[in-house]
Amino acid sequence: MSEIKVTVSRANFATWFKDTSIMENNDGVVTISVPNGFAKEWLENKYHKFILKSVRGFSPEVRSIQYIIRAPIPQRPATTATKQATVLLTSLPAKNIIQTTQLGFKEFEVDPLTNLNPKYTFNTFIVGSFNDLAHAAALAVLSDLGKVYNPLFIYGGVGLGKTHLLQAIGNSVLKQDKTKKVRYITSERFSNELVNSLQQNTISTFKEKYRDCNLLIIDDVQFFSGKAKTQEEFFYTFNTLYEAGNQIVFSSDRPPKSIHDIEERLRSRLEAGIIIDISEPEYESRLAILQSKVKEKNIDLSQDSLEVIASLVQTNIRELEGALNMIHMQSQCLNKTLSVEEIKVILSKNIRPRTSITQNQIIKLVAEYYDIPDRSIFDRTRKTEIVLPRQVAMYLIREDLQGSFPTIGEKFGGRDHTTAMHAYEKIKNEVKKNSKLEEDVRIIRQRYQNK
């Protein structure tokens, strides 16, 4: 559980440091201003140790940290669509101020009608070899809505830009023609709204809302898994939209064939158009993304520094942003530009090496992926739904952690080393022939980074 918390904290780093600034360092007591009580609670309860550690990494004399709420001061009057809540804390008490500028985040308002956040645009979406196909498909969809690829299905690991791309499509459609009806929704929210509308007898309103769109965007569709009622309703929504020539766009963390507990008829709908994956950005793309983010957020960092960050943070774009913010925060805290060496120190303390996965974590990930309880992987059973995950876990432990066959056998319920060897060989051969299994293994490996 604590591992998950740590993971989530890092992934959400950028979110929680939005509109946050270090106001002063008064005899070792650092004051951080936060935009609201909610953020204060989160930082105090979940990130306090992490913040203290980061700050102390560079200012060892810091004894404690306190958080105060300061409403963000809009730079210019809020407009209906975009409220810029960039805070510029320029008139702060003079004594011992270590930094007074805000971390450089802009907050935009989500439009309640479409659920779109105007900050996600194609202008800020960097294209590299890791996402160029997905980007091209998105543009093709825009060129003739409902006619080119319908549905468009984008999948990939966490923090790789799925939501950004999907929302950019929505925003772009509305920019071209604001009379178009566009809706963005996560599969989980769709499901919750459906449940609510059933309870409140408003199902017809619900139906109309989602069946009357020119573009319906469903984010993280893998969460339809196991929700029979939602799947049924969505199946009809899909058909209505599709038959009327309206566009549907999906994202998921895996391809349709790997989504469990989903009705075949719905799976076939998900597969009916084009399926494209976004992979992890390679070095050049990571550097390009960093260059664009420093410009966007007005952060002053040298090319050398950006190169170091791009080479050390290899996982995903959300983590790249998190690392950038962390470095920016520390440089504000010290009121100086950090050297490349200093940046290396910060990153080495805060980023997870890609190889830090443990055997138990692999087992957990595999069980999670195949949607079986962790412990059942050790069961002495020949049921396929358990045998396959067990063999995959053995294979990954051997392949990625160089576990010995006897220890693997022992770990999986005191089995003989030949059992482990057999499992390893079997999966090794199978992944070469079976594209679904290959995909499963690839997705599980991608998730190592989030443990």
Ligand code: ADP
């Ligand atoms: P996902 O939905 O795949 O988990 P997000 O779309 O939420 O990922 O992206 C995570 C963060 O990275 C967001 O802040 C997003 O704006 C940023 N991001 C993702 N892809 C790109 C890109 N290609 N160029 C610039 N920023 C990106």
Ligand code: MG
């Ligand atoms: Mg997303």
